[in-house]
Amino acid sequence: MAAEPLGEFELIARFFTRPVPPGRQDIALAVGDDCALLQPGPGEQWAVSTDTLLEGIHFLPTVDPADLGHKALAVNLSDLAACGATPRCCFLALALPRVDEGWLQSFSGGFLAMADAHGCVLAGGDTTRSPQGVVITVTVMGVVPRGQALLRSGARPGDDIWVSGNLGDAAWGLALRRGEASADAAGARSAIERLERPQPRVGLGLALRGVASGAIDVSDGLLGDLGHILERSRVGARILWSRVPRSDGLRRRPDAEQLRWALQGGDDYELLFTAPAQGRAAVEAAAGAAGVVVTRIGEITPTGGLVLLDAAGGPMDTAPRAFDHFRP
Amino acid sequence: MAAEPLGEFELIARFFTRPVPPGRQDIALAVGDDCALLQPGPGEQWAVSTDTLLEGIHFLPTVDPADLGHKALAVNLSDLAACGATPRCCFLALALPRVDEGWLQSFSGGFLAMADAHGCVLAGGDTTRSPQGVVITVTVMGVVPRGQALLRSGARPGDDIWVSGNLGDAAWGLALRRGEASADAAGARSAIERLERPQPRVGLGLALRGVASGAIDVSDGLLGDLGHILERSRVGARILWSRVPRSDGLRRRPDAEQLRWALQGGDDYELLFTAPAQGRAAVEAAAGAAGVVVTRIGEITPTGGLVLLDAAGGPMDTAPRAFDHFRP
Numbered sequence A, B: 001m002a003a004e005p006l007g008e009f010e011l012i013a014r015f016f017t018r019p020v021p022p023g024r025q026d027i028a029l030a031v032g033d034d035c036a037l038l039q040p041g042p043g044e045q046w047a048v049s050t051d052t053l054l055e056g057i058h059f060l061p062t063v064d065p066a067d068l069g070h071k072a073l074a075v076n077l078s079d080l081a082a083c084g085a086t087p088r089c090c091f092l093a094l095a096l097p098r099v100d101e102g103w104l105q106s107f108s109g110g111f112l113a114m115a116d117a118h119g120c121v122l123a124g125g126d127t128t129r130s131p132q133g134v135v136i137t138v139t140v141m142g143v144v145p146r147g148q149a150l151l152r153s154g155a156r157p158g159d160d161i162w163v164s165g166n167l168g169d170a171a172w173g174l175a176l177r178r179g180e181a182s183a184d185a186a187g188a189r190s191a192i193e194r195l196e197r198p199q200p201r202v203g204l205g206l207a208l209r210g211v212a213s214g215a216i217d218v219s220d221g222l223l224g225d226l227g228h229i230l231e232r233s234r235v236g237a238r239i240l241w242s243r244v245p246r247s248d249g250l251r252r253r254p255d256a257e258q259l260r261w262a263l264q265g266g267d268d269y270e271l272l273f274t275a276p277a278q279g280r281a282a283v284e285a286a287a288g289a290a291g292v293v294v295t296r297i298g299e300i301t302p303t304g305g306l307v308l309l310d311a312a313g314g315p316m317d318t319a320p321r322a323f324d325h326f327r328p
Helices: A007-015 A066-084 A100-116 A170-177 A185-197 A202-207 A222-233 A257-263 A277-289 B008-016 B065-085 B101-117 B171-178 B185-196 B202-208 B220-234 B257-265 B277-290
Strands: A028-029 A035-036 A045-055 A087-096 A121-129 A136-143 A160-164 A214-215 A236-239 A271-275 A295-302 A306-309 B028-029 B036-038 B043-055 B085-097 B121-129 B135-145 B159-162 B214-217 B235-238 B271-275 B294-301 B306-309
Touching: A028 A277, A028 B028, A028 B135, A035 A087, A035 A121, A045 A066, A045 B008, A045 B085, A066 A087, A066 A100, A066 A185, A066 A214, A087 A202, A087 B043, A087 B101, A087 B135, A100 A121, A100 A136, A136 B085, A160 A257, A160 B028, A170 A185, A170 A257, A202 B214, A222 A236, A222 A257, A222 A271, A222 A306, A236 A271, A271 A277, B028 B214, B028 B306, B036 B085, B036 B121, B043 B065, B065 B101, B065 B135, B065 B202, B085 B202, B101 B121, B101 B220, B159 B277, B171 B185, B171 B257, B202 B277, B214 B220, B220 B235, B220 B257, B220 B271, B220 B306, B277 B294
Parallel strands: A045 B121, A087 A121, A121 B043, A236 A306, B085 B121, B235 B306
Antiparallel strands: A028 A035, A035 B043, A045 A136, A045 B036, A087 A136, A160 A271, A160 A295, A214 A271, A236 A295, B028 B036, B043 B135, B085 B135, B159 B271, B159 B294, B214 B271, B235 B294
């Protein structure tokens, strides 16, 4: 039963090569040549983003490969969502210690299911042997009408600050996976689902075009990612801690855990966005159309940095930083 | 002197963030937001390719980081060259065990010099900590007039087979770096230069639009990469070993080394292309315009696979395979 191991090219052909769906004139050529060939429609811009997941840093070696495939694309689609772009295609660079057909079957299944759910054609990539762990780099491309992308630089003083969904569950899930936290069975299931199968808010991002003034996805933690908006928009912000949306399960955890996970936990992949105060009905309508709950958590100020307020309106002395790969 | 280590965002700002050059309307937004925003001119297609370099597989830990930066982009530009595309922008995903400012200064210097030499704007990317070695994934984007890309699928029976430059020196250089081969000082310098500072044949690829019928870059070895053309074009080929271009230094090595390095060595980043026999003058003119030597090494046949002929016209029994990351 010692079949010859699959080679690099068979691996691509077997697990990652499919015909371009009919009607996709924007993908003139996908997998199989030196480059993919793409053409946007008139008046469109390509939005492009790239993200790497490394074994031991972004995922544990024990993760279900189907979940890993799902997440590798989901975290990239989340960047398109934050720009209000419609996903179109992606490129997958995969470095593997060995060829494990069962692993590849699961991984490609999870990846391609997420791709199909968002009309995102796998248009190219690279496979290579990795001396150590698995390394996955995905580049995604989407389109926006020219000039309509949601940017980090668009927040203005007086704008409301909104966030979709709940924050902190993914960080709780990571603590659970590491054996550093506890939860009841339902809470654990839901927290780990948030960690391992994040849902990019693509529909919300599209619905917010022309409605939101600025946007980012929460990948490094609320405070850090809001910091990017403040820096690019040259403004400050006030956030009400009591309004930061958390799941019922997380609200039963000690305060210190709630603060840490919801404010600096990361891996949430919710959208954090700003919109003029007179546009609240439009924001609610966009969220309703996308089937996503959004919560108003504060406001943009002209200056003063990022201030977190407690229920009594007093400033909280916690100033956690965003997750930074190069800082402990 | 224990300065606080550079964080992820400072690292990007300091080593990799520069303004988009004036006049580059195709790059509406580069580094700094969730996505880059790109718009091609009318009638253009984007050509996109991605390649990963891993420490221990594609480069030795002792490599000069400036050369590594050069090569990480060069091998990707080589894919654009093989499509006849004009480089426009690139995305860099960099995973590093630690922040070493000297290393980053050299690496980004080598990378950005190669980018500048080809008008290729660094438009985005990702930095992350790697638990083990350095991992570099680059995605490059270029443009071609619609329908004019050079493809692997365009070779036709009777076409000449051409290759640019010399083959095999990079593999010789790798053997030298590993202490598995010898060379005189001049030969060693030149072979290692070919390994560590490959020059993508971008100008030749552009000049071959409308002239070549099919093309690929030689990254995995002549025979393996020609095999990709044969497979995609559904044709065969005859190659004359005596015509396969080799440097004077390599021609002084034993036959077995010449065969192995020139036919299956890889890392050459020359262009392998086909063109109708009546277009020989046009090929020579294109090569002359690009300042690159090209050599006619064989012809495309209707069927019969890939046949290698010795000086007497007899088939050679060597049938080396392309470099394959998952096969020993």
